[in-house]
Amino acid sequence: MxxxxxxxxxxxxxxxxxxxxxxxxxxxxxxxxxxxxxxxxxxxxxxxxxxxxxxxxxxxxxxxxxxxxxxxxxxxxxxxxxMGMIFQGFNLVERVSVLTNVLHGRLGYMSSWRGALGLYAKSDVREATRLLERVGLGEQVHKRADELSGGQQQRVGIARALAQKPxxxxxxxxxxxLDPASSDIVMNSLYxxxxxxxxxxxxxxxxxxxxxxxxxxxxxxxxxxxxxxxxxxxxxxxxxxxxxxxxxxxxxxxxxxxxxxxxxxx
Ligand SMILES: Nc1ncnc2c1ncn2[C@@H]1O[C@H](COP(=O)(O)OP(=O)(O)OP(=O)(O)O)[C@@H](O)[C@H]1O
Ligand SMILES: [Mg+2]
The missing domain is CATH 3.40.50.300 (P-loop containing nucleotide triphosphate hydrolases)
Structure with missing residues (x-):
């Protein structure tokens, strides 16, 4: 099948x-x-x-x-x-942290009230941090999403999609x-x-x-x-x-x- x-x-x-x-x-x-x-x-x-x-x-x-x-x-x-989704315009919530954006990938697994209050499990926070390290953004975890470059934002997008365990x-x-150098990094990461x-x-x-x-x-x-x-x-x-x-x-x-x-x- x-x-x-x-x-x-x-x-x-x-x-x-x-x-x-x-x-x-x-x-x-x-x-x-x-x-x-x-x-x-x-x-x-x-x-x-x-x-x-x-x-x-x-x-x-x-x-x-x-x-x-x-x-x-x-x-x-x-x-x-x-089914994780990655968009041309990244679709991050710009005013919240990089880590929170990745945690949004877990919302489909939580009750809506826990999601609304941002009550993520400790294991989800650990996994989101690990995913950000994996896409090379371990130093940027607590930055606001809009403080990152386009290529970095797209890597947050990839980490968020991976957090869904799709x-x-x-x-x-x-x-x-993205410019050619960032495009290479993003495509390599995704692949x-x-x-x-x-x-x-x-x-x-x-x-x-x-x-x-x-x-x-x-x-x-x-x-x-x-x-x-x-x-x-x-x-x-x-x-x-x-x-x-x-x-x-x-x-x-x-x-x-x-x-x-x-x-x-x-
Ligand atoms: N919401 C919509 N309402 C009406 N027509 C739409 C809508 N969205 C897309 N279309 C039309 O459907 C067709 C396919 O559009 P689509 O966006 O899927 O193409 P695409 O291959 O992704 O193009 P691009 O490479 O420019 O992103 C186009 O004629 C487009 O104008
Ligand atoms: Mg299109």
Whole structure:
């Protein structure tokens, strides 16, 4: 049984935008899957449909063999705590400490009143501190989150996701706001911790070179449709052209046909 199985997943937003046109995909334990595709292809929508941050219109999302679409609040909380999420904009609570931000990863395991009062177990505090040491931020534990650099904030984001003890991490453009040096550190951290802890990852990226460096499998999306699913080696330059330049080709073909029609009538 796959860790995650997606069947004929469709999403039409309230304004009629068809963002996903029937995606099938599987994620096995331990895989590091990178999703690529041009802006507006549906990568974020896909990721958000996996943990129901966006409600899918139809299809199936089976997590550990169990259907997640239509799950009630309690079951959704249990599903979501096993799917850590990492965002382009980090999504930290800026005015509280780095440690508290990582502890927020434990909220899905606590009663809401304990969470609201910040009554974390001592073992959770120890584990959060250990995770911050692991991502190289052992010295920054008591700083406010907004005192850190972007790359450091994203490493807090990774530690928070790990604190959930997830089976799967969903990362939406985790390095899009970072300089190249910080991007390397963040991608290395994400990749290595997933590998060491046996966590699968689905990561949206714009940079094809980074995708090829880390992915065990790459999925290419174009206009809400999966157009590639294979290994980094199978992602040839022609295939990259297909994923990114279909738009341009469609315009070119359209322009060519208009041009030849004009010739015919001349
Ligand atoms: N809340 C929304 N309401 C209506 N349309 C939306 C909404 N969110 C996204 N869309 C549309 O759905 C399509 C897919 O968007 P999505 O954000 O999933 O693409 P993406 O591949 O993540 O793009 P990017 O690379 O720019 O982040 C786009 O046409 C977008 O405009
Ligand atoms: Mg996106």
């Amino acid at each position: 796959a860790l995650l199985q997606v069947e004929n997943l469709k999403k039409v937003y309230a304004d009629g935008t068809a963002a996903l046109n029937g995606i099938d995909m599987k994620v096995e334990a331990g895989e590091f899957i990178v999703v690529i595709g041009p802006s507006g292809a549906g990568k974020s929508t896909l990721l958000r449909c996996l943990n129901q941050m966006v409600q899918p219109s139809s299809g199936k999302v089976l997590f550990q063999g169990v259907e997640t679409i239509g799950a009630g609040n309690r079951r959704l909380q249990r599903i979501r705590r096993e 089976k799967l991490i969903l990362a939406d453009e985790p390095i899009a706001s 290595n911790f997933c590998k060491e802890d046996g966590i699968a990852c689905v990561c949206n990226l714009h940079q094809v070179d980074v995708a090829k460096k880390y992915a065990t499998r790459i999925i290419g999306i174009y206009k809400g449709t999966k157009v590639f699913d294979g290994t980094p080696e199978q992602l040839t330059d022609d295939m990259i052209d297909l994923i990114y330049n279909q738009n341009k080709k469609a315009h070119a073909t359209h322009a060519d046909s208009i041009h030849s029609k004009q010739k015919e009538t001349a």
